[in-house]
Amino acid sequence: MLNRYPLWKYLMLVFVICVGLLYALPNLYGEDPAVQITGARGVAASSTTLGQVEDVLRKQNIEIKSAVLEDGGSLLVRFNNTDVQLRAQEVLAEALGNNFVIALNLAPATPRWLQTIGADPMKLGLDLRGGVHFLMEVDMETAMSKLQEQTQDSIESELQTKGIPFVEVAKNSDGGVIARFADNNTRAQAVDYLTPRHRDLVFTLGDKSSFTATMTDQRLSEAREYAVQQNINILRNRVNQLGVAEPVVQRQGADRIVVELPGIQDTARAKEILGATATLEFRAVNTNIDAQSVLRGRDRSKSEVKYRRDGSPVVLLKKVILTGDHITDSTSSADEYGRPQVNISLDSAGGNTMSDYTKDNIGKNMATLFVEYKDSGKKDANGRSILEKQEEVINIATIQSRLGNSFRITGIDNATEARQLSLLLRAGALIAPIQIVEERTIGPSLGQQNITQGLEACFWGLMVSVIFMLIVYRFFGVVASLALVVNVILIVGVMSMLPGATLSMPGIAGIVLTVGMAVDANVLINERIKEELKNGRSVQQAIHEGYKGAFSSILDANLTTLITAAILYAVGTGSIRGFAITLSIGVLTSMFTAIVGTRAIVNLVYGGKRVSKLSI
Template sequence: MQNTFPLWKNLLILIIFMVGLVYALPNLYGDDPSVQVSSTRETKVEQAQADLVESAIKAAGFGVKSFEFKEGRVLVRFNNTDDQLKAADLLRDKLGSDYTVALNLAPVTPEWLQSLGAKAMYLGLDLRGGVHFLLEVDMDAAVKQAEERYNEDVRLALRSAKIHYHSVSKDNGYIKVKLKSADEKPALLSLLGKDFRTLDLTEPAAQDEVWLKLSEAEIREIKKFAVAQNMTTLRNRVNELGVAEPVIQQQGQDRIVVQLPGVQDTARAKEILGTTATLEYRLVDVEHDVQKAVRGQVPVASRLYYDKNGSPILLDRRVIVTGDQIVDASSGMDQDGQPMVSITLNGVGATKMGKITQANIGRPMAVVFIEYKVNTKVINGQKVFHKEKVEKVISVATIRDAFSKRFQTTGLDSPEEARNLALLLRAGALAAPVDIVEERTVGPSLGQDNINKGVTSATVGFVLVLAFMAVYYRLFGVVANIALAFNVVILVAILSMLQATLTLPGIAGIVLTVGMSVDANVLIFERIREEIRNGNSPQSSIFLGYEKAFATIFDSNLTTLLTAIMLFVFGSGSVKGFAVTLSIGILTSMFTATVGSRMIINWIYGNRRVEKLSI
């Protein structure tokens, strides 16, 4: 009997190993502490700004590895984190708020690997260092904001339906509608049943009054939406920090966990996460003189704003819709080839927009961005945070036709501005304020210490296993060691291709995988020994050893795989990291132990007469 694989199977195994080796390589190169300078929505990074960044850093004498300027971004690599932090502070002072200066860890992967799409695994907070925030969503504020919206919506609906009312007011969670005459009540009830079915209705003793209140189901939806919207908003804001693979997940009913691996500037992270922003659509006041408003003569029904170029613009005091009524936004080109943003509103917002635009065709409408920035000042050596309200008009477009649920915003300067505006409309507004209730910082040195200890533990375990296998199973043990190295390479390659986040529990999963892989080889080799003791020939023993041990290996690995899947489904955070590496490791170990090692054994023993096996 000869033990051989067909040529195609040998080539397939070798190709898998070579591909795995290529995609595992980026993890050997590491990262450079870097500072990234990118544009805000209103400005772009040009060559002049890139030259300014380079000259400022060179003048300060920081240890710089390289300057890179491409795709409208400047990336400066440094020799150490101290120079990185000092340079970031210097550039923020030099460039001001027109540009985003973010700390980053830039990979040192060679270009030929990058061209193949090969990237290193992301490192989690415990390995890379960074900051951990626990944010609490102000649910009461979310409900109050909803009550304010419904209060305005009811008032507008009454006017549109020509139902005469004395007052619409909020009182202790109720929206109280007082009519001018009890005769108007049937019309009011009909309107409420049609447009405000989510509100609970109460009829007090007074015949000319109706009280409305948010239903329990509506309150639950509002709170659920507030958390979901805030998570989306925070995820997009984190992009400003240049963070790779942040962790943003819900904890409980009203809390959000935010982990930012690699972030060393905690103050900057707080400024980004703590900012509260919203959007408003308002009609432009074309009847009054904006210059008089600038001089202080602002009409009662209007408000004075400024656009992104600093020019004054007079807007209607009445708000049409706000950002939290936008359910979707996407950028593109209109029929004339001009950049535009396509917007979708929810039901209430669509109704309001339809009625307003129907009555104001030909009139310009503006988008107002309102932001509460958290700025940092150093007072008596201490960092102090204070909120600053910023309001500006980011877009003005003429209403060409009546529209409601879906419409387009035009008048934008570039496709890039359209993309940024769409992003802002989709997730630029926090649905409710958030408070940072817990903050933890993992320093880069501690993260590096975790990496060193994790690598040391994996290396020591790996070497001990290699030594045991080589001594106890001789040549077959050496083959098992080669298959084991093959297994680790493929495992790391798959994790890198999936861009998984490696954590300390993930390293534990890799170490356990090493043991699982060797366990499979031990089962095979002991079975081969047993067949030899039963009097079978060496070639038959090899064949029977691999064939008969497979069922046991498959059974034991399947049960472990099912356990790992359950850990991933029901676990969270670090448990998921352990489950991911263990699950992938089980599959790769089965492949390398039953196929990879057998290919090598076939090369050694398969095509010759064998009297004795080195096992």
């Protein structure tokens, strides 16, 4: 029989609408002003910290809406308004000191029962939600110093391999490397051997049987460019680890990088992760000499003293076995005794290096040195923060067998520190330290204005379409209007469900556009039905032929729009991609509501009935 839907189609339609409505619902609850409390490295927020925070705020008569200890080892304290939030941040920063990072935040006020099914509000872009804007500067002096050290190690290693004796290989103040020999003949032999192997170095003969190796201008320029580009790639990886949708990470000038994080939920963690320059160095432990002898000046050319967290000294050989640059993946877990550990995976070159070293040094000790650069609190002549290198031995292990591409690091204090270390290593070690020279938190005031204007545009666009449909198509206009409302609900629901979808001003434009396209589909269907009625078809045949005949036109129009959206997504960035995603979702939902949704209502009202006239 014409125009009859089976029961399963109605149930499917009701199910889709209910799911869309359920996942769109969190967007109505808004957000609470909050303070995010995240522990610095080696410190994790606990229930004790939670009690301390509550006591401090209670003594200052600051009312808390809620305070919870989250899974990631951070505290989220909610307040009723922003004035109380700002006051609480000042009080907590003074009470907790440097062990914790206190950051302002906006936390979704979604009820717990919606959170349990994964229903969260839409992620909003920087123009709507606000967020964090960082301007970062690459420390080129440290990058060039690292390159100088690599050149020094390379020359020293090659001379030893060739068996050419030397007195000293050291860095000089001009960024080059100076090598001294016992006589001029040995120096000439060394220069003849090294020159063809280092085309990017210029060897200049000096007095007292020495030469100076300096990098060419082209090599220095390439190194600076490499440092910035690699840092951009690593920052992008770290942003991905934070799970931020539609971030902006781009170069500005010669040595600066702009990072914008829209709608970031944990600004404290973002600042700590993005600015961290943590990496690992694997070094041999020198057990043949004690720390005091090295500190007094013995064996300083080959060994140096580093310290554990408890302050105990460890003598390490200066030569680095392997750096964190070769780490391709890292995860945190617990060992067989429940203690935190970090599992390391190396690339092929790193795996071969580790394998060759451990094969020849079974039974000896190898240390894992954690290296990071932190703000010293001092400023240079230009007013920029001076970074301070901090090193800590986090693990000393006895090599019991030959290691390959995968191994683990133990001796870490807590699970939170293990998770953070694994995240930093997985995202990559920065080629050179970076410092945040400008930080701006974009407030929600402009965003709220944009949201209001965007919603008004959607509302009036929808109202004009509804009025038009009601006047021209009467009952079928009511059906089309219901489809438009359901279409908007489904768009919001799908946008809320997709983890990578972010709503920005161009995204709102995409929603307005799809509302118009949904009206267009209903106009095609209704006009086709009216045309069939004029041609003498019965009511049932007119409805059937109307939907059937309009389907191909609707499909072609929406398919070309989807192709355009796919191209925009492929070649666009940021807001352009957001527009493409919203447009694609809107096209699909509008086809569903215009073809399946309206047909279901029409079939329910007119299907299988003897009707002589349609309200159209």
